[in-house]
Amino acid sequence: MRDFSQDHRWLSINTATVRQSRAQDLPLPDILEACARRRIRAISPWRDQVAAAGLANVSRLVKAHGLELSGYCRGGMFTAADDAGLRAADDDNRRAVDEARELNAACLVLVVGALPGALAGKAAHKDLALSRQQVHDGIGRLLEHSRAAGMPLAIEPLHPMYAADRACVNTLEQALDLCDRLDPSRSGALGVAVDVYHVWWDPKLRDQIERAGRQRLLALHVCDWLTPTTDLLNDRGMMGDGVIDIPRIRGWMEAQGFAGYSEVEIFSAANWWRRDAGEVLDTCIERHRSAV
Amino acid sequence: MRDFSQDHRWLSINTATVRQSRAQDLPLPDILEACARRRIRAISPWRDQVAAAGLANVSRLVKAHGLELSGYCRGGMFTAADDAGLRAADDDNRRAVDEARELNAACLVLVVGALPGALAGKAAHKDLALSRQQVHDGIGRLLEHSRAAGMPLAIEPLHPMYAADRACVNTLEQALDLCDRLDPSRSGALGVAVDVYHVWWDPKLRDQIERAGRQRLLALHVCDWLTPTTDLLNDRGMMGDGVIDIPRIRGWMEAQGFAGYSEVEIFSAANWWRRDAGEVLDTCIERHRSAV
Numbered sequence: 001m002r003d004f005s006q007d008h009r010w011l012s013i014n015t016a017t018v019r020q021s022r023a024q025d026l027p028l029p030d031i032l033e034a035c036a037r038r039r040i041r042a043i044s045p046w047r048d049q050v051a052a053a054g055l056a057n058v059s060r061l062v063k064a065h066g067l068e069l070s071g072y073c074r075g076g077m078f079t080a081a082d083d084a085g086l087r088a089a090d091d092d093n094r095r096a097v098d099e100a101r102e103l104n105a106a107c108l109v110l111v112v113g114a115l116p117g118a119l120a121g122k123a124a125h126k127d128l129a130l131s132r133q134q135v136h137d138g139i140g141r142l143l144e145h146s147r148a149a150g151m152p153l154a155i156e157p158l159h160p161m162y163a164a165d166r167a168c169v170n171t172l173e174q175a176l177d178l179c180d181r182l183d184p185s186r187s188g189a190l191g192v193a194v195d196v197y198h199v200w201w202d203p204k205l206r207d208q209i210e211r212a213g214r215q216r217l218l219a220l221h222v223c224d225w226l227t228p229t230t231d232l233l234n235d236r237g238m239m240g241d242g243v244i245d246i247p248r249i250r251g252w253m254e255a256q257g258f259a260g261y262s263e264v265e266i267f268s269a270a271n272w273w274r275r276d277a278g279e280v281l282d283t284c285i286e287r288h289r290s291a292v
Numbered sequence: 293m294r295d296f297s298q299d300h301r302w303l304s305i306n307t308a309t310v311r312q313s314r315a316q317d318l319p320l321p322d323i324l325e326a327c328a329r330r331r332i333r334a335i336s337p338w339r340d341q342v343a344a345a346g347l348a349n350v351s352r353l354v355k356a357h358g359l360e361l362s363g364y365c366r367g368g369m370f371t372a373a374d375d376a377g378l379r380a381a382d383d384d385n386r387r388a389v390d391e392a393r394e395l396n397a398a399c400l401v402l403v404v405g406a407l408p409g410a411l412a413g414k415a416a417h418k419d420l421a422l423s424r425q426q427v428h429d430g431i432g433r434l435l436e437h438s439r440a441a442g443m444p445l446a447i448e449p450l451h452p453m454y455a456a457d458r459a460c461v462n463t464l465e466q467a468l469d470l471c472d473r474l475d476p477s478r479s480g481a482l483g484v485a486v487d488v489y490h491v492w493w494d495p496k497l498r499d500q501i502e503r504a505g506r507q508r509l510l511a512l513h514v515c516d517w518l519t520p521t522t523d524l525l526n527d528r529g530m531m532g533d534g535v536i537d538i539p540r541i542r543g544w545m546e547a548q549g550f551a552g553y554s555e556v557e558i559f560s561a562a563n564w565w566r567r568d569a570g571e572v573l574d575t576c577i578e579r580h581r582s583a584v
Contacts (some may be wrong), residue, residue, distance in 0.1 A: 016294045017477070033357055118519045118520070121519050121520060122519075122547060123519060124534045126535050126537040127537065128492075128493070128537075132350065132495065159452060159453065160451060160452045160494070161451065161452070161453045161521070161524075163492075164493075164494035165519050165520070166495075169458055171480050171495070174495045181494045188446040200420075200455075200457035201420070201452040201456075201460075201462055203461075203462070203463070225456055227407075227411070227414075227456050227457050228413060228457070228524075229453070230521075230524075232453075232520075232521055243407055243410060243418050243456045245418040245419065245420075246420065280364055
């Protein structure tokens, strides 16, 4: 297992972690600059932040700062209530692949979607199996495009508390079942993003990480589970402040040959987003060395 | 599948659903009386409510009203930071079995516990595997007592969002693995309580209900998953107000021979607990007929 205690060579910052500084939106160019100044070597930006700053501009800045992309957030949301919705999702996902390609991302992270309409509070139906079939089919279609672009797709199983509104792929086992069906040859075109926040509770986690193996372990996201957790979405903790045994999970990943970045992704409306982004990044560096 | 649309013969009220009326605590004798007046035939009371009203008194009232107990809530909390804590849990669980026996409950529901101290915000450690071993061992010890008392134990897998602080058994598969290890002969002494709120998201739910079979399906709890859900503990919905396809899950249970009560258990600090308990019970009856 790699020793993270001496430096932060393998730290990546998911830009959602500092999307706000002192509760004010922080533009992506400022985030890149703040990361580069701290010799952070990798980021994972969100599409809305890239769009706001302009893709070509972000691409130029990424190169100028010598940054790598541990991933690109995000494609997915494959489910829809009608064919027009499915087609719109297909189109948008192909664009996401192209953007990820332009930014030279290690993978496109997929948050797959769930019951259509549920995120807005009005689910169109209750048939989770149908949504799961749409996800299977949607990834299958996207793979034609992403293979040609040479962009690996990383299915991110989300915590079961998001099964209704954000992602109906909720365990690593389920994500790997999709990989087996859609890419049985383990070509590298399809794998998983393991976010400790979503999977730490799973009694089968170690077994499924072993099952995934190096070719399907495309990303590692870290933060922590707080007790109590006061909000389902935006109360994630800084590594070391919660109950997840992060080094143990990282060890399982690395035992399979995973050698990529440890990407910090923290949604924290009441705490970290209210602090100065510089303080947040400095804390990420410190905790990367002591708690990951 | 049984037709629930014509009556509420198979409705049970978990008394947590009306533990408050208009945000004021409602004593258990009043709950029993309100249920009996509506020809509700079964309840599942909580230990703290029974203790407050007196076990002998509650036992007498249950008989006088002709009520059955679809379960008794709850035993468990097997995990501890030291041996004294484990022994205290053992003692308390034996008392819970005896109380369930006195009240002639169909089963004692087990919420197994998780990381010791986490519920108070200070986890003693992060070793979920250790907690899971303690749960296995604790149920094993309790089985000696519960078998002698003739009281079935129902392991209730809780939603993964409670893995840190309330229960480290989080899927039906995991609960059934425990059953296989501790009661391989399927004697009926050990089984599961299936609460749709906790398990509805699980892609393996149908398979695991089939695996459980009639002998291990000891209880069915119903409520609904709201979108959005604003609180991890106390924002459960009334059946029909959320996204869970309850009849489908009940159908899977009944296909295995489950023929027990459908027990309504709703924790709802901001909505149902603020309403009049009579209105809540009337709504439970209506929804039992239309949405379960």
